[in-house]
Amino acid sequence: MIIGLISDSHDHVQNIENAVKIFKERDVELILHAGDFCSPFTIPPFKGFNLKGVFGNNDGDHYLILEKFSEIGATHLGSFGEVIVANRTIALYHGTNMPITEALEQCGKYDVVISGHTHEKRVEFVKNTLAVNPGTAHGFDEEATIALLDTEAIDVSFVTLD
Structure with a gap:
């Protein structure tokens, strides 16, 4: 998958x-969004996909985002999600609190830990857990x-948005 x-x-x-x-x-059969949508108007473009997401520290109106x-x-x-798909257990957390991110990566419960927040791409094995940060979809002039x-394959590839 x-x-x-x-x-x-x-x-x-x-x-x-x-x-x-x-x-x-x-x-893609599933999209995992690790937070910082920011505004509710950013959700409708995902219509038609199996989307699962968590809140980030910059997400504004939680009620309207949920709506x-x-x-x-x-x-x-x-604020945190556990997703089990294709015999893989995945943790989804924005990454606002680095000790929590590190604990998720090191606890041994998850095959994959997805986090964001730093805006920096990352793919690294921590023990037997794949830690992934997809970077920032915004780009912020980068x-x-x-x-x-x-x-x-438990493999990650990055794609740059035009």
Whole structure:
């Protein structure tokens, strides 16, 4: 299974739409968003996908974000989520508190830990857990990125958004 990973989109609707286009082209079956959507208007472009997301520290109106998730049939997991797909247990956390991120990566319970917050791409094995940060979909005048996780190979590839 190929899972689309995105984080820190920070209201950049054009890059979200570019990410969604790539996810469609790559036959992504699930999108995991590690937070910092920021505004509720950034949720509708994900309509038609199996989207699961968590809150980031810059997400504004939690109530309206949850409402937009509901409107498109997506699942919001709160501040932390555990997702089990393709025999893999995945933790999804924005990454605001680094000791929590590190504990998730080191505890041995998860095959993959997805986090964001730093806006820096990362893929690294911590013991037997793959730690992934897809970077920032916003880009902030630098490289805007998303990632694709192959659950069978436990492999990640990064894609730069145009």
